[in-house]
Amino acid sequence: MQEVLKYIAENRDTYIEELKDFLRIPSISTLEENKKDIHQCAEFVADKLKSAGLNRVEIFQTEGHPIVYGEWLGAPGKPTVLIYGHYDVQPVDPINLWDNPPFDPIIKDNKIYARGATDDKGQLYVHIKSVEALIKTFGSLPINVKFLIEGEEEIGSDHLEDFINSHLDLLKCDSVLVSDTSMYDEGVPTITYGLRGLAYMEVEITGPNKDLHSGSFGGAVANPINVLAGMIAKLHDKNNRVTIPGFYNDVQKLTKEERENFNKLRFSDKKISKSLNVAELNGEKGFTTLEKLWARPTLDCNGIWGGFIGKGAKTVIPSIATAKISMRLVPNQNPEKIAKQFTKYIKLLAPKSVKVKVSDLHGGWPYITPLNNPATVAAASALQKSFGKKTVFIREGGSIPIVTVFSRKLKAPTVLMGLGLNSENAHSPNEHFNLDHFSTGIKASAYFMEEYVK
């Protein structure tokens, strides 16, 4: 391994320059106007897989954004790992809060700043470079490797499941390796064994059939904004529990051991509230912050709009008010069932004076990884060797819906070897990625392939 580690160390600057090129492509998957960039980004990934030494690389078109596939299968009899990642990124608004243009990466304090730096381009690139380093050094890999890199993760991976279903042989593997989660803390090697799911809804309230003058009609007509606010308010009770009937029915209770493990991590509410500049944290009564984030379902408004939102005063009663409302789900909640429960309840909350339209924008299942499978054991060991510290096992509040598809369709466990940090502003202005985690991650990925065949 010394040779590989040396090769990785020597090429650090080149890797960073390449990552910058990757980050310069504004591959925002949710916006129509970035469609060309999405295609360019898929080409970029395919080129890099080719130059890493894979012996088959292909871009598959879908009804949505393209999927990039690559493979090196020169180790017959050895296990096969499928490395999954995504080249698409979140939108950049509010753009005015970025210190630097989001698609013009810069390095400050050993961190690279750009949209997609940590989610997921930087983390994904780690594995492309480790494969390259091993192939360039030894001419081969110790295991078989497949890459599956999609462009729709940030919009629900709508076409990936179909692709997997129709390419089960191509994607056959013993385990899936993903770096798209966070480390527990800087420099602390981490494997995430649980993910939350998601049910993301949009609720549109229509009152009068046109915008009205609030002088002429105010006081006699139900105002869609006030109505919507009242409905949203009713979605939580005074203990901050979600009030949707049946919402908690399928929630898997935390074991005593899990609660103890979480407590051992000595999570500091004070530190986090200070870093977010809030007077106190919040949430469901009766649970610690880590329990709330990792093992309890939630409901949050992700967007709301209606009426006059410009500068100044316009005395209008709007015709329409809209909110985006999403729920984070935990094992064993079912996103489809939750979406139905939500739809039924929100309609029930609406007064007769308005019309309600509910759209199910997307959903993802929650997930738990078995801890004793060989890939997880290899990853924990590889992380420990490269970072020089004991690997911790945590859960994660976010969703990677596709992980549950790997489990169901490929019958393969997923190892979440996250290299990001919660403080790296994924989905927010000034997203960045720690370059030490980038370099050490490349080493960890190379170690993983070694450890997997030990």
Place this chain on the structure above:
Amino acid sequence: MQEVLKYIAENRDTYIEELKDFLRIPSISTLEENKKDIHQCAEFVADKLKSAGLNRVEIFQTEGHPIVYGEWLGAPGKPTVLIYGHYDVQPVDPINLWDNPPFDPIIKDNKIYARGATDDKGQLYVHIKSVEALIKTFGSLPINVKFLIEGEEEIGSDHLEDFINSHLDLLKCDSVLVSDTSMYDEGVPTITYGLRGLAYMEVEITGPNKDLHSGSFGGAVANPINVLAGMIAKLHDKNNRVTIPGFYNDVQKLTKEERENFNKLRFSDKKISKSLNVAELNGEKGFTTLEKLWARPTLDCNGIWGGFIGKGAKTVIPSIATAKISMRLVPNQNPEKIAKQFTKYIKLLAPKSVKVKVSDLHGGWPYITPLNNPATVAAASALQKSFGKKTVFIREGGSIPIVTVFSRKLKAPTVLMGLGLNSENAHSPNEHFNLDHFSTGIKASAYFMEEYVK
């Protein structure tokens, strides 16, 4: 009068062409980018006053938008009426709901469609044309006339009060005549004797110091949108009464006679809910719709925004959520006192986990006109003669804050001789003005000057 009426009838088409020119100027007072149009519009009004035959016309610059003044004082010993109006208009959003461009006036079914058609360019222009008709016909007016036409009515008339204070002699008058209200129904001559006031606030809720990933933080951090929704929900009780402590303290109760007069107008809830396509009307329990609209204070959200408001799904907990919230006030509520009560209460409603910023965007006093003053009597008679029907006396749910300034500073009662209709989409897409009301209004205005000296 026959000669004047004939002159008015003969010039109807010219008047409409001139009104179109007036409506083509996008004099939106709240938007910085329309500043040039505002100035052009003031020039337009001044030119028309000059060509009407006034012997002094002047544009006064203010720290805001210009004020146009005009006078004809050739009737010494006779009363002086000050005709007030505004040449500024509301913004046009949502622009996609207009059937025709808002500043490209067209006539359909004897109605002229454009932003400002009824509020207030069309109504204001009536008086310029009646003065012109009288002067062109007789070479003089039966009374003294002053015009005071401002460009900031839609944004709170911020600089008009100062202007009045510093020009008390210039503006000295016996009464004020305003056409900026609605008729009770098509063809029904109407004088409005009460106006609601306004307190318009903006509430900004800040939670975390940046937008957060709802997966990483959802369930542990107070979400500013959910918090704001909860606060808005608490502003009304289950009977739709406003919950701000002291809010109703100064409300002047309706007399038995007023309630009876309102009932005589046979207002149809069914007709209005059908026209707005709502299943039912709404509002404070225990009052009829006309009572709610004309004599009860209200609270409405005029705008709300926060988080991701684009197409698709973004799983964000926003840092900031904002609402514009305004209250319509009735005699004898005090907008400054109400703004203070609102500010205190809304801050009280906020949990510790967020910061609240409240801005008082503007306020206006409610108003009641004495019914027995000579100008009101003359206006009622003039309307009856021109429209051929008995004049009704109503109140109005909207605000003309400046009317209270005329009362306090000029010691003059204001006669609200409205020529618009509630159905004419003031402040909404497809604003329009009935051209019969326009022509008959010009006659009524000419009659008024005659009647005033009888």
